[in-house]
Structure formats: structure tokens, C-alpha cells
Amino acid sequence: MKIRNHKLEGVEFQPARWTGGVITPEIVVLHDTAGRLEKGNSARYLRDNDAKVSVHFVLERDGTIVQQVPTNRQANHAGESSYNGRKGCNGFSIGIEIVNPGKMTRIAGTGGLWARAWWKEDFQDGHGVELVEMTTREHGSGVWMDYTPEQITAGTLLLETLFRDIRTLKDITTHWYVSPGRKVDTNPLFPLEQIRAKVLGRDDPAQAAAEAGSAPSPTATMLRVVTAGSNLNLRRWPSFNPNVIGSVPNGTRVPAIRSGIFDGRAWTLVQFDGREGWIVDSYTQIA
Ligand SMILES: [Zn+2]
Structure with missing residues (x-):
């Protein structure tokens, strides 16, 4: 993988409707789509909507990456946010939306854990998806869907490529970190620290x-x-x-x-x- 002219070579580029002005990216903000799992569903919405939202990259459940905004242009993914005291993360970040339903509610069901997504689709643990019920200070209580191994592999490779080819990038963070109390993505199952260690060398001397x-x-x-x-x-x-x-x-x-x-x-x-x-x-x- 390689970034050339602010685009990731070898992945489909679908220009987003809401592409802003030129930015110098310093951080990557990771998100969950909080939407349906079907391939293309969230990408279609993020590319063309009336809510003025957009993102640089969408990461599907099967590991497919789609780019929608060049890495040196602003996308509208973080909203009201601040990173270590600096407000308005859209102005200095690259956004990656990972396809995941977000917070779900436990429902009664036979044969293990069941949960309902906000759009009223029901999922059963072990039936094509892994579910975990847990509570954290940042996320609150809910049932959460695991990310696929394909998403973790492709996401790590994407981050390694971004950090190698875009020299102004310094850190990887999440929407819940930059918009605390307002957002809970990525979910608590996301292996943020392992990925930060791998991409940033954070298990090295700091x-x-x-x-x-x-x-x-x-x-x-x-x-x-x-x-x-x-x-x-x-x-x-x-x-x-x-x-x-x-x-x-x-x-x-x-x-x-x-x-x-x-x-x-x-x-x-x-x-x-x-x-x-x-x-x-x-x-x-x-x-
Ligand atoms: Zn988000």
C-alpha cells in the first residue's frame, strides 16, 4: 500500500459530497459506522448524504477499504471535538469509519446472548458475529460486536501506510476520546492499544x-x-x-x-x- 497524491493506491476512490478545504493531518480518528453490516451500506451514506457528514476511509467487515476524501482535504467525521486541548479535530485529522453496529441493547433470546441494534436488527452471539456485554467508564453499558480479523488486519496496514507516507501524522485516537460524553465509538472491543503499539511503537521507550x-x-x-x-x-x-x-x-x-x-x-x-x-x-x- 502507498499514498500517492493524497490517495491510497489500489483502493477504490469514491469522491464524497462533503469534501472540505486543505488540511495538514496530525492525528487519525477512528470511528464505528453505527450502521448496517452489509457491504457498501455505510459507504454509500457517507459518500452522499444531507447531514453534511463525510470521512476519508471506510473499512468494511470483509477488510475492503474505500477512500472518499483525499488525505489532505477536510472531512466532517468528528463534529464537536478536541484533542489534548485543541478544538475542531476535523481541521487536522484523518477519519476512518469501521463498519460496526455500535452500542446495542441486550434482548431475551434462546441459545446465548442476543442484542438489538438501533435500527431494530437482532444479532445472536456466535452466529456470524461475536457479541460481548460489557460496561466501561467511557462507553457505558451495552452489547458490543467484535471487529472482524479482516478489519483489524486491513486497518493496521492502512494505519502503517498512513504513518509511513504522511509525515505530519503523530497519533491514533478514537471518537470517544476526542468527543467524550457525546460519542462512544470505537467500541470497547477495539484493540486500540495493541494497534497503537504496533503502528506507533508505543511499547517502546516513550x-x-x-x-x-x-x-x-x-x-x-x-x-x-x-x-x-x-x-x-x-x-x-x-x-x-x-x-x-x-x-x-x-x-x-x-x-x-x-x-x-x-x-x-x-x-x-x-x-x-x-x-x-x-x-x-x-x-x-x-x-
Ligand atoms: Zn464517530
Whole structure:
């Protein structure tokens, strides 16, 4: 997967009616469609409605992704919202709507857990869908439908692609986080922290730990990348977890910013191609 000209290559682009002005995306906001599961149903609504709503990507139950707004244009998915004190998330976010019924109500039924969606369709746990009844502080009480393995796989790949190709992106969050008390999507079964860890490397030393474990490099130190022919990975954090944000060609000279020992290995924070990232010292020389 690759973003080219603000579109995801290889997926269908269906232009949304409500496509706004140019934005610089800094976060991704994840949503549930809170609609029917049938393929194309929510995508059709989000593409063309009178409620002025739209979104960049729709993720179907079978893992199919559809794009409806270019990644550098505003979509109307978050409404009244704020992210760490900054209001109006539509102005700096990419939205992904995941097909899921949202909060459902438990109903009486034989043979296990049954729940009713807001549009009065009934679902039974274990019959094509997995249901769980649970309560959280952020979501309240309800019956929730699990996301499909295809949605998790495709969604993770989409996020990895967005974070690799759109350098201004910094975080993955949810509608309930940016609109607390007003919205409950994504539902409590969504593996948000696992996906954040995988895409952002958040099980790595965090920003504060990386800074505490390192010291500024001597002024004007330059390193030359020396690898056995291939490129050297530029990483968000000083670790070998999946956190690659770029690739430094063999022979490149890069300015060193900070250096430190992490997990017994020397790492340096360098600047390359307009961004900062960590490289392993063992593949560098002072230059
Ligand atoms: Zn939402």
C-alpha cells in the first residue's frame, strides 16, 4: 500500500459530497459506522448524504477499504471535538469509519446472548458475529460486536501506510476520546492499544524515556551511515520494535542530535530528510 497524491493506491476512490478545504493531518480518528453490516451500506451514506457528514476511509467487515476524501482535504467525521486541548479535530485529522453496529441493547433470546441494534436488527452471539456485554467508564453499558480479523488486519496496514507516507501524522485516537460524553465509538472491543503499539511503537521507550536515557550529542557531530550495501532504518524510538519511519541510504551523512544506550546498544537521534529519528550506532562512523 502507498499514498500517492493524497490517495491510497489500489483502493477504490469514491469522491464524497462533503469534501472540505486543505488540511495538514496530525492525528487519525477512528470511528464505528453505527450502521448496517452489509457491504457498501455505510459507504454509500457517507459518500452522499444531507447531514453534511463525510470521512476519508471506510473499512468494511470483509477488510475492503474505500477512500472518499483525499488525505489532505477536510472531512466532517468528528463534529464537536478536541484533542489534548485543541478544538475542531476535523481541521487536522484523518477519519476512518469501521463498519460496526455500535452500542446495542441486550434482548431475551434462546441459545446465548442476543442484542438489538438501533435500527431494530437482532444479532445472536456466535452466529456470524461475536457479541460481548460489557460496561466501561467511557462507553457505558451495552452489547458490543467484535471487529472482524479482516478489519483489524486491513486497518493496521492502512494505519502503517498512513504513518509511513504522511509525515505530519503523530497519533491514533478514537471518537470517544476526542468527543467524550457525546460519542462512544470505537467500541470497547477495539484493540486500540495493541494497534497503537504496533503502528506507533508505543511499547517502546516513550518520548520522555528516550530523552531521559540520552544526552545531546556534541555540537556539529556528523555521522556517516555504513551498512553492508543496504539502507539503515530510521526509527521513531531507539528499539527494534516495528517503528520504522524512514530509510537512510548507505554513505549518507546525517547530523547527530542526541545519543544514548538503550537495551545495551548505542543509538543516536539524527536528522534525515526533514525529520528526526533514531539509528543504531553500530552501522555508523563519525564523519
Ligand atoms: Zn464517530
